[in-house]
Amino acid sequence: MRTLYNILTHVAYVHLQLVKGFSKKLKLFVDGRKESFAILSSAIKPTDETIWFHCASLGEFEQGMPIILAIKDTYPNHKIVLTFFSPSGYEIKKKTPLADVVAYLPFDTKRNARKFISLVHPSLAIFVKYEVWPNYLFELQERKIPALLVSGLFRKKQIYFKAHGGFMRRALRTIDHFFVQSASSEALLKSLKLDNVTISGDTRFDRVSHQIEIDNSLDFMDDFKGDSLCVVCGSTWPEDEEVMLEFINSSESTLKFVFAPHKIDASKIQDFRDKLAKKSVLFSERENEDLSAFSVLIIDTIGYLTKIYSYADVAYVGGAAGTTGLHNILEPATFGIPIVIGDNFDKFPEAKKLEQLAGLYSVSDAQDCSSVMGKLISDNNFRSTTGMIAGHFVNSNTGATRIIMEYIEQLHRHRLVQIPSERQ
Secondary structure (H helix, E strand, O other): OHHHHHHHHHHHHHHHHHHHHHOHHHHHHHHHHHHHHHHHHHHOOOOOOEEEEEEOOHHHHHHHHHHHHHHHHHOOOOEEEEEEOOHHHHHHHOOOOOOOEEEEOOOOOHHHHHHHHHHHOEEEEEEEOOOOOHHHHHHHHHOOOOEEEEEEOOOOOOHHHOOOOHHHHHHHOOOOEEEEOOHHHHHHHHOOOOOOEEEOOOHHHHHHHOHHHOOOOOHHHHHHHOOOOEEEEEEEOHHHHHHHHHHHHHOOOOOEEEEEEOOOOHHHHHHHHHHOOOOEEEHHHOOOOOHHHOOEEEOOOOOOHHHHHOOOOEEEEOOOOOOOOOOOOHHHHOOOOOEEEOOOOOOOHHHHHHHHOOOEEEOOOHHHHHHHHHHHHHOHHHHHHHHHHHHHHHHOOOOHHHHHHHHHHHHHHOOOOOOOOOOO
């Protein structure tokens, strides 16, 4: 089966080479990997001590970030090597100061895995959430390098739990310890006789909980919001904007809206502005403008959304009105504000749980959205109570990073991982 997997991997690589010209993202995905070994060779010496983190994309990086920070604090002499599978992670975070080396993960072939592990020679490998790459895992196992999977989330529909998933189950069994988000994920792993599992929760709770401790002030948001109520719509797609449009156009003139699209596409942003009955302004147009005179501010850049959420009285989080996948609801929740999302979020346990607690409301269409938003804006008590539930939800689910770090430090104490700590 491993032979078949390797053949299919090579076939996929050749196919991607042929079709990469049809998509900018696909070209980055393929061509970016051609530079990976050169990046690693120039940045890592044979004498360097390293710890390797692998994330699929940006969301997984957010989950890995609290552990990276803790590792850097506890083991400052180690270089952090960070790899991404997707351009949407690598292209945004390739210059992150949290890592010493950032690269695309080369395709999962036996040759690439051997070369990669030889160059990086990590003391420990940490995979975030879903990432299971057989050849890399087999190579780590052969060299007796421990591998952890953190913030893991497993579903019965995944290949590991199917009759034909034997090869992937074999890869899964190379992982030394699983830190999972839920009891259901633990039960699924234990159904495969995998008992090296700990329910740690989701490290994103640790990540967002620290956001309220920093200075989140933004001059342009102070100017735009003033004393008005503000709805922040984060990581939106056109489907989300359609859901919100009716409520925006019929809302009171004093109500403010901020939109931060997930993808900065000038033509799609203009299409949305053309449908607005309210006066709108782009972030890029803010100079020499009186922002208080506008009802809708559209953020046509990246890097501000988390701080903008601190100005929200209500947050709409995008992705669930369509099929692209719900974005991070925890970022606004940590500020103690109510959350509204679309109705396609079955794969997001944190959203399902917060909905059960009445700190989040899902809407199916524009009429439904107007009804829920209208109540949240007009009823101060309802808005305050809903937001308090959201904030408490974040605060009561922190601690995953501590659990994972205790395990890593225990590995060190038992000399299973040779990580010299300056604290000792």
